[in-house]
Structures are given as structure tokens and as C-alpha cells.
Amino acid sequence: MSLSQFPLARRADQLVGSIIDSSTSLLAAQTHDIVRFAMGAPASEAVPVELFNSVPAKVYDASTYTYGATEGEPHLIDALTGYLASTADPTARERITITSGGMQGLDLAFKIFVDPGDLVVVESPTYTNGSATALSYGAELLEVPVDDDGMIVDELEALVAASGRTPKAIYTIPNFQNPSGTTMSTPRRRRLLELAHRWNAVIIDDDPYGLLRFEGEDLPSFNQLSPNDPLVFSVRTFSKILAPGLRVGWVETDPALQQLVINAKQAMDTCTNVPGQHLVAEFIRSGRLDAHLDWLRAEYQGRRDAMQVSIDRHLGARVRTTNPEGGFFLWVTLQGEDAKIDTQRLFDIALAEGVAFIPGPALSPGGRFSDAFRLCFASCTPERTETGIIRLAAAIEKAKSELSFTVDFEAGLPAGSNGVSHAGVPAGAYTSANQLLEGGTL
Numbered sequence: 001m002s003l004s005q006f007p008l009a010r011r012a013d014q015l016v017g018s019i020i021d022s023s024t025s026l027l028a029a030q031t032h033d034i035v036r037f038a039m040g041a042p043a044s045e046a047v048p049v050e051l052f053n054s055v056p057a058k059v060y061d062a063s064t065y066t067y068g069a070t071e072g073e074p075h076l077i078d079a080l081t082g083y084l085a086s087t088a089d090p091t092a093r094e095r096i097t098i099t100s101g102g103m104q105g106l107d108l109a110f111k112i113f114v115d116p117g118d119l120v121v122v123e124s125p126t127y128t129n130g131s132a133t134a135l136s137y138g139a140e141l142l143e144v145p146v147d148d149d150g151m152i153v154d155e156l157e158a159l160v161a162a163s164g165r166t167p168k169a170i171y172t173i174p175n176f177q178n179p180s181g182t183t184m185s186t187p188r189r190r191r192l193l194e195l196a197h198r199w200n201a202v203i204i205d206d207d208p209y210g211l212l213r214f215e216g217e218d219l220p221s222f223n224q225l226s227p228n229d230p231l232v233f234s235v236r237t238f239s240k241i242l243a244p245g246l247r248v249g250w251v252e253t254d255p256a257l258q259q260l261v262i263n264a265k266q267a268m269d270t271c272t273n274v275p276g277q278h279l280v281a282e283f284i285r286s287g288r289l290d291a292h293l294d295w296l297r298a299e300y301q302g303r304r305d306a307m308q309v310s311i312d313r314h315l316g317a318r319v320r321t322t323n324p325e326g327g328f329f330l331w332v333t334l335q336g337e338d339a340k341i342d343t344q345r346l347f348d349i350a351l352a353e354g355v356a357f358i359p360g361p362a363l364s365p366g367g368r369f370s371d372a373f374r375l376c377f378a379s380c381t382p383e384r385t386e387t388g389i390i391r392l393a394a395a396i397e398k399a400k401s402e403l404s405f406t407v408d409f410e411a412g413l414p415a416g417s418n419g420v421s422h423a424g425v426p427a428g429a430y431t432s433a434n435q436l437l438e439g440g441t442l
């Protein structure tokens with residue numbers, strides 16, 4: 001039976017999937033050696049395997065394998081709020097709901113706030129798993145450019161004015177943004193809060209990387225700038241600071257929303273997996289989280305530096321990169337003639353060469369940024385990164401020679417020659433609001 005013969009819901013059209021997540025299966029299916037800069041996965045050396053393995057014998061009993069409270073295991077909530085009390089961003093128990101990773105936090109937020117046809121602001125580029133979640137609830141997306149200080153909030157205001165509409169939600173990743181690695185400045189955070197209040201729009205504050213600053217000063221969160229603000233819906237996860245396979249995260253919301261969050265979560269998965277919550281709680285209770293974060297910060301700074309050095313050495317002026325002060329990602333934009341290379345085509349060539357990244361168009365709902373790509377510097381050791389960047393340089397060379405071939409082809413080479421595929425996600429394919437965007441600035 002073909003898909004069109006099923007009695008599908010209208011929303012099935014809006015389930016666009018995730019190119020980022022699909023890269024995991026694609027890479028798993030490859031049999032040759034590949035340097036993995038694609039997924040935003042923590043260093044495997046960073047996973048506290050020994051402690052995790054010791055927890056079941058100590059802590060698990062039959063109650064670990066039964067249903068848990070939807071809002072989360074009480075001892076995890078205690079451990080988490082206790083830990084947050086020692087940071088600049090403490091919170092109260094009644095503001096926390098444990099989720100199945102950051103993705104569920106995003107799903108809850110969009111489910112609660114977005115009706116079909118609502119305007120949702122997203123950064124451009126953005127974490128398209130987040131924008132895809134908004135689309136799954138029928139959102140229309142407005143992409144707002146990002147520069148070295150995060151979302152350009154002045155442009156947001158102008159784009160919204162031009163649309164003649166009022167956004168319902170603003171999806172932002174304020175720290176070490178996925179994919180650009182840039183951080184929203186404090187004045188822009190303040191301005192965004194003002195605009196959210198003017199529009200009565202919720203800020204979906206997605207911050208998986210904020211605890212991973214290895215350079216510069218921490219900036220105040222939306223919650224610090226506007227304590228207990230009902231329009232701030234914060235999405236957090238243990239995926240980047242502990243391990244993504246745990247699928248444990250949390251949301252921080254106004255207490256008046258919590259029952260709704262719980263109701264929505266009950267329609268999804270009843271509760272977050274209990275054994276995973278025990279692992280996280282025990283890790284926090286062991287008192288190792290601070291030392292672990294210190295280790296991660298130092299390690300990731302070294303890995304970012306190593307990637308920048310390898311890029312300078314092997315790609316030099318052919319590319320421009322952002323220089324994140326934390327998190328996992330560098331954003332790379334091809335320069336000069338190389339900018340004509342479609343990074344989706346480059347991905348195929350690079351995969352054959354043994355290196356993987358996420359092409360720019362996969363990181364914009366409208367398929368922008370065909371001259372750019374995202375590299376994760378966190379997953380690979382400096383030696384592996386050097387190998388990967390050498391392979392990437394070879395792939396760019398090959399992609400470039402295809403470009404000159406394409407020119408010949410267009411000048412009249414025989415049909416059937418193997419020219420460049422320019423298959424890309426067409427701009428505006430996922431949203432009707434994209435035409436408002438004049439192009440990113442990264």
C-alpha cells in the first residue's frame with residue numbers, strides 16, 4: 001500500500017522529520033571509517049560509565065521498574081533543585097517537571113501554546129528538530145537571522161511588523177546556539193523579553209549548553225532577567241552534560257502551567273523512564289556534577305581549539321567560522337568560489353571521504369545556508385578532528401572540481417554525464433512565512 005492510500009491525518013504532512021537525527025542511522029549503516037562531526041553527541045570519554053554501572057546494584061529495586069510520577073521522581077527533583085540552588089540560576093520545586101529529554105520539553109511547549117496557523121519565531125539557522133516540532137502542531141514559521149550576538153532582535157521586530165501578525169511563541173537557543181555556536185547578548189535578551197510581553201508571546205528558552213561555557217562570562221538567563229516570568233518556558237536536558245541515551249531532561253515553567261504540562265505529558269508517555277532518572281539523581285547526589293562540568297568545559301575548550309587549528313591549517317581562508325565560547329558547535333561558511341558548492345552535495349562527497357557534518361540547509365526550515373555547515377567539535381579527540389578536517393578539505397576540493405565540471409556540462413557536455421546534484425530543500429517548503437526573510441547574516 002502506498003502512503004497516499006492511508007487515511008492519514010492532515011497533520012501527517014507537517015511531520016517533516018529530522019535530517020540531524022536521520023544522520024545517526026545513515027552513519028550506522030556505513031562500513032568505512034567516518035569522523036563524526038554530525039551529531040551533537042558528548043565525548044564518549046565524558047560519560048560516567050563506572051558510576052552509572054554501579055547504580056543498579058545499589059539503588060534499583062522492583063519500584064524502579066514500575067510507573068513513576070509524571071512530574072518526575074521526587075529524589076531527582078530534589079537533587080536537581082538542590083544542585084541549581086548552588087548556581088546563579090536557582091529555581092523552586094513547583095516550577096520543575098522532569099521530561100524525556102529536551103525534545104519532549106519542546107514538544108510540550110509547542111503542544112501547549114501553538115494552534116494550527118499560529119506564527120512561531122525561530123532563529124535562522126536553528127535547531128530544526130525544534131522548528132519541526134512547532135510545524136507538527138501546524139505552526140507557520142518566521143525565520144529571524146542570527147549574528148555573533150545571537151538572534152537579531154531588531155530584525156525580529158521589523159519582520160514581525162512586516163508580517164502584520166503577532167507571534168504566539170519565540171523559539172530561541174540563547175547560549176552557544178545550535179547550530180551557530182553564538183550567544184545572545186544581554187541587551188538582546190532584555191529586548192526579547194519586552195517584545196514577548198508586548199505580543200503576549202511565550203519565549204521557549206531552549207538551553208542544553210548553558211552549563212558548558214569554557215570562555216568569557218556567563219550571561220543572565222531569561223529567568224534571571226525576569227524572575228518568575230510566566231512567559232518564559234525553559235527547556236533543559238541532561239543529554240549534553242551527562243548522556244543523551246538517558247533521555248532525561250526537565251522544563252521550568254510558571255507553577256500555574258504545571259498541571260497542563262503534566263496532562264500533556266500523560267498523553268505522551270505517562271512518565272519519564274524511571275531507571276534513567278535514578279542514574280541522574282545518583283550522579284548528582286554523588287556530588288560529582290561540578291567536577292564533571294569542570295572537566296567537560298576544559299575538555300571541550302581543548303577540542304574547540306584543536307578544531308580551529310586544524311581548520312586554519314587545512315582550510316584557511318576558504319572558510320569563515322564562528323568561535324563559540326562554549327557548547328558543542330562551530331558554524332562554517334564557505335568563502336569565495338567555494339561558496340558555490342552546495343553543502344548537501346558536499347555531504348555525500350565528504351561521507352565517501354570518511355567525514356560527516358550537518359549541511360546548512362538541514363538547519364533552516366526554509367532550506368537556507370547551502371554554502372554553510374555545522375561541525376560538532378565535542379565528540380572527537382584532537383587527533384580524530386585533525387583527520388576529519390583533512391578529509392573535509394579533500395572533499396571540498398572534489399566538490400569544487402565538480403563545479404567546474406558543471407560549467408562545462410552546462411556549456412554542452414553530453415547528456416547523462418554525472419553533473420552536480422543540486423537537490424536541496426526548496427526555500428519556503430516548510431513554511432509560508434519564509435518569504436519575509438531577506439537572508440541570514442552568519
Ligand SMILES: Cc1ncc(COP(=O)(O)O)c(C=O)c1O
Pocket residue numbers: 040100101102103104127130173178206207208237238239244247248249
Ligand atoms: C538546542 C537543542 N535543543 C534540544 C535538544 C534535544 O535534547 P535531547 O537530546 O535531550 O532531547 C538538542 C539536542 O541536540 C539541542 O541541541
